[in-house]
Amino acid sequence: MVPEIGNSRNFARFFWPTIGRGGIGFAPFGMDDTGFFNYPLGASKLDPATLAAFALPYATLGPIARDWARIAWTRPTWGVAKPDDGQPVETVLGQWKVTADWGLWQFGEKGWNWLPSHPPAFADEPVGGVAIAQLSDSEYLVMGDHVRVNFQPANGQTNGVIVAVEEGRFEQGQWVMTRRWNGDQTDYGLNFVDRPQLLKVTTGFYVDK
Known part of the structure; x- marks a missing residue:
């Protein structure tokens, strides 16, 4: 299980090795729209490009x-x-x-x-x-x-x-x-x-x- 991985766009790619190598979960930190950002550890803003990077693998795996x-x-x-x-x-x-x-x-x-x-x-x-x-x-x-x-x-x-x-x-x-x-x-x-x-x-x- 991968909890609280970074929420900047460059972390989204690690979804694939997580599920491909036995992971049972992948949870980026701070994806709620509260206005709090933990940059430079994470994203400086949750813009459409950042959200889309995470949404795509979830949309692929979700139905199956x-x-x-x-x-x-x-x-x-x-x-x-x-x-x-x-x-x-x-x-x-x-x-x-x-x-x-x-x-x-x-x-x-x-x-x-x-x-x-x-x-x-x-x-x-x-x-x-x-x-x-x-x-x-x-x-x-x-x-x-x-x-x-x-x-x-x-x-x-x-x-x-x-x-x-x-x-x-x-x-x-x-x-x-x-x-x-x-x-x-x-x-x-x-x-x-x-x-x-x-x-x-x-x-x-x-x-x-």
């Missing part, structure tokens, strides 16, 4: 809190926040290496130099994180904000594929798909930005005969 708790009780989970140096962070869940990266648009790669572009507005900001649950040998539940998530075979196999990416919700403990993400939305990783989204990722390995 019981489902997440049920899954996390029996299945592996993982979570990470954007580190201060902004470097990618990775882990292995089952047969897949999962990488979280930061400061990217939803389309394209970091190494592209043939197409002029500029970083997104949040690229240098201390925002972003992801939480993942391994539902089965081939299925993963993924949620986050301001992060790009990539799945690659953990052992260097070249025949691993993302079979499907479904956005959806849980109803009475059962997964309900609301839409399937297409290739443009998945070719460059799974990109979460500024809205509550819950994804079920199905992976697989094909046999080359």
